[in-house]
Amino acid sequence: MTFIAPIAGLVAAAIAIPALVSLYFLKLRRRQLDVGSTLLWKKAIQDLQVNAPFQKMKRNLLLLLQLILLALLLLALAGPMWKMPFNPGKRTILVIDQSASMNATDESPTRLDAAKERALAMIGITDTGNTQQPGSVMVVSFAQHATVVQPFTSDVSLLRSAIRSIQPTDQPTNLAQAMKLVEPFAVRGSSGDTSGDDLSVYVFSDGRVGEGQTPTLRAGRLVFEQVGKARPEGGADNVAFISCSARRDYTNPQSVQVFAQLANYSTDAVSVNVTRTLDGQPIGVDKATLPPLGSTSPDEPGVVTLQYTLTLPGAAVLQLEHDHADALSSDNAVQVVIAPPQEVSVLLVSRGNAFLSRAVAASFIRRVVELTPEQYEGYNREQLAKADFDLVIFDSYTPKAVPPMDSLSFGCTPPLDGVVALAPPAGDDRAQYVLDWKRDDPLMNYVVLDDFVMASRTRLRLPIEGATVLATAEAGPVIAVIDGGTQSPGTRHVVTSFALLETNWPMQVSFAVFISNAMQTLGVGATGGNGIDFQPGDVATVPATDGQTLTYTGPTRLEGKGELGVVTLPMFNKVGLYRTTDKVAAPWDALAVNLTDPTESDLRPEPQLSVGTAPVKAQSRTLIASREIWRWFIWSALAMLVIEWLVYTRRMGL
């Protein structure tokens, strides 16, 4: 039971109770009267008071009743709230968050365990509270993806074992996935109708579901069961690596630039020692002082950027780890697998484009071979694959088949399904500008398209899936990257709707930057000589021969079989380093998985969930529903008043 206004109740109690007691114990002014003997009077009093303990109680019975009456009124004044443990409907869905932030140890032992305990307690209530018609309960766990751990059942033992089976993960939170999973049950209703009123969805989470998610639940009652202890001073006891990248210097491939960001979510400045290890060998320790939460901008963590330069001729695993003991350990270290330096081999298919040739040549490449379209078509797919080209660039030439390697096309598109470069409508000879571009894509890094003018209003038509628009002009998408899909597995193809010579782009710096980005990111797969790391929830594809089985061991065991030239491993659940002893090209013998998720590292519990349009506030920390029960106290006080009146009249014989 909690109180809405406990202070007011306490103040009133501090005044009223001593006043009542002192009033009661004030001597009654009695009329003095002489009698022949008090013998019979005392005997009469004794007869009314049966025995000594009861005598005392009875003497003060009215006081006792008045104190109870007063206490009830004061309790009512304090606004008591009864936390109803559970009010199961016919159907209940327990949605349990198993994301990375649920591993925080601010609840003992972890938030996930606390959530499971509370869910188990709820199951206990369904077991005892509704024995006539036990409610059906379903258990869903979610992190990056949602899973039905136990379909609807009223078998308590099944439900308990299902809840206990939920394991922690280091994946990000995706409540929308969970709501999508729950939605059909909410809409359908138990009896086939569409009311869904009999459905209660209890979400056990710390509320850290990330921004940009719009989970919806169109029917049913949603209750947010908040897990995690909010610190009174705000903030959270966590220092986390929120990003890490390693990149080889283009001019000096042996030099590796390492960037990492450390974030402090507590309200105090924190000093940490960051230890660098390379393949398990410590190479340095640095001290970093992190500003407190909100020091740079409100509600934002204090961030320190760490930057190192390593000389690393070959592949290695770099690990950064801080020594601050906090509530979440999975974000205390990051590991990056640094691939050996690799230079791309480029095949340029063109009828002659000096701008393009020079831009490619100026990039950091191993070799470039220039072919005319006719020469290119003279090679078949196998020959091209064996020719060890990492990237093919088509300049205003549409190849007959999708190349077996990454490609970059200007003014044409490889015959990928659904990808068409559309010419402007007849008679429309207007030029167009780029309206927006995806600045955070590696291909568009430092590419500024403000002054980019295209002579015609061409645009791209793209498939629904597998395509990412990199730049959009007035007519529509003009630059996009498309997965090779089944036509050319594991390849990426950058297409543009415009021919280079119909734009002013070759004359601008951004073109050289774009070509350089393309040389760094295309053709080299995911390696490119840069650091490789994954996040929990990611799926890694490792180059391998068909039929080859790869087994990685680490925090969990991952196994996959080669198919179409790659091994697709199961989703990463836990952070850490996964290694394989199977035959695989470097740097794929080690896979680093890092949390680097500011949302998960921010352990401050959210007081409410935004589901649909209405935010759902956390109902309670320990129990589910709260109900104001001051009326009960008022009724009890009235009953006590009646009892007191009866006692008084009985005593006085009125």
Place this chain on the structure above:
Amino acid sequence: MAETQTTPKQSLLSPLFMQQLDRLDVMSRKILQGKLQGERRSKKRGQSVEFADYRSYVVGDDLRFIDWNLYARLDKLFLRLFMEEEDLSVSLIFDVSRSMHYGEPRKVEYAQRLAAALGYIGLVNYNRVSVYSFADVLLGQLPNLRGRRPIPQMLEFIADQSRAGEDRRGAGNLSDVLRRFTLMQRQKGVVVLVSDFFDKGELSDALRYLAAERFDAYAIQLLAPQEVDPQAGGVIGDLRLIDMEDADVAEVSVGPALIKRYKANLQAYCQHVRDLCRKRGVMYMVTDTSVPFDTVVLRYLRERGLLG
């Protein structure tokens, strides 16, 4: 209280009432031995004019009582025996303690008038009358009065006792009083004890002393009307009751429930006294002072055999 001090002894008994009392005598359920010859037939054979019996002469008998006529006829010596007439000892013990000063009329006045009436009856019938007053101890005694002449003395004594009792403060100790009385009164006779019996000691111990063979005891319990019905006497509400004898305090909130309980207790207490008296062969009578005094004397005491 002031009235008691100025009460003339004559007011205890009016002449008219005395005339009514002249016809009464103190009756005894037992035939008791007196000291002097009196008007009462004794078990002893003695020297009265009333013939009782004959018995054979034995050596040493008074030759004056030999029936010579019978000797002449039977040639045997017989002694003539006559009824002996003795006086009756009447002891009147009345309570003048402070509790007896309660009520309207006050119980002590009633007790004084009772003692005066019984003493008067005893004296006019040539009984040996002894009068005792007591509070927490025996306060006064006027023993061995006989004949009409000490009647004024007795009335004066009785009238004076109430003031002496009023000055005493302390819990009553009836047991000690009666113990001392029995030590002083060695004579057989009628004992009349007048009190309210509101004694905080053990009453059965006290009445034990009246159970002696030589006493024909009567216990008269007096209650004030305010004790019988406290509500009528204004005992209601939140009160601090003070015991007139020992100043004991009882803080009570008197309501109908408590009054009811009190009345039940009073009844039970009177029954308790009655039972104790019955066990010890003491005749018991209770009356409240609102009952007319002459009714008590002329009717109730005659009905209970004390007067005849």
